[in-house]
Amino acid sequence: MVHACHRSHTSGLPRLPPGLLGRAVRGGWFSNPYAGFSEDDLLVSLRRTRLRNRPGTRLLYSNFGGGLLGHVLARAAGGTGSDYPALLAERVTGPLGLTDTDCDPNRPQATGHWHDRPRPALLMPGLTAAGAVRSSARDLLRVLTALLDPETAPGPALRTALTEVQRPRLSVPRTGSRLCLIWNLRPRPGGALLHHSGGTRGFTAFAGFLPGSGTGLVALTNTAPTPLAPFVQSAYGALRELDATPSATVWTARV
CATH class of the missing domain: 3.40.710.10 (DD-peptidase/beta-lactamase superfamily)
Known part of the structure; x- marks a missing residue:
């Protein structure tokens, strides 16, 4: 618990x-x-x-x-x-x-x-x-790749963890969204979109993926979040547009 x-x-x-x-x-x-x-x-x-x-x-x-x-x-x-x-x-x-x-x-x-x-x-x-965890676009893309296909991860513990973090745990009131373990899940006609974003006093990060189409996106910038979060909103919008890509894709954007 x-x-x-x-x-x-x-x-x-x-x-x-x-x-x-x-x-x-x-x-x-x-x-x-x-x-x-x-x-x-x-x-x-x-x-x-x-x-x-x-x-x-x-x-x-x-x-x-x-x-x-x-x-x-x-x-x-x-x-x-x-x-x-x-x-x-x-x-x-x-x-x-x-x-x-x-x-x-x-x-x-x-x-x-x-x-x-x-x-x-x-x-x-x-x-x-x-x-306090530092990472790079390359590593975050590796994480999304593993999340898109947990069976490729080494060892049963990691495979289970990568699957379990995507399982919805509760509904978010008044939004239609659901919350997994840290990942936010938004239902879409073609399947779920999972995403998470965050910021510190110097950086803003976004990561999201669509298991149904095998698509993921990472966006990073070395500036702190600003009101209304335009960077995060743009990254989220880009991921939604990539949902139409017919083949499995993982993308990154750095600003």
Whole structure:
């Protein structure tokens, strides 16, 4: 239940851990808002947290839940919360051959921008699983290729995981959409469209795929999200247009 609720954003946890926002405003809001929030701070915040609703009953997007899930998974595997990057490499990125994907803020990477100003590398020591993973268009396309055909993945565990993350878990009120494990699913006449997008203080990313037509698209930009999310909306529209492609295709766009 912990896994499904956190990954479907129905855990009842608030968007951010108690105390993080105040600390960021005092010490890094305009540069690196998560940098001063450690794994110990995460556990202290958890003890102070009151659930907004009973788990599994209401959709509420939560970076707190995503970060806590990574901590719990690492501990369940016999380590500590800080072992999440190693667990990710062992169980997911390594077997899938994702050589550009890890949680290392010191590896060579693009420079992000916010309000036309360059940003330092994002640091998230206490919420690593919520948004500290770095990747490339090439690696994300490999992930979409595996999602389009889970049977090609190495090992039964990964094949099961790639299938299960696409299974709808709940309906999103007033939208007609459904939520899988992290992936948003929108029904279409030719089959489901699954997508997810996100942003930090320096980057915006979109990934989506259509299992029915074997089509996927990744779009990345090194600028922070802007109001109304025109970059994400354009990427989503491009994916819908690619749905008419008669043969299996995986596309990427970088701006």
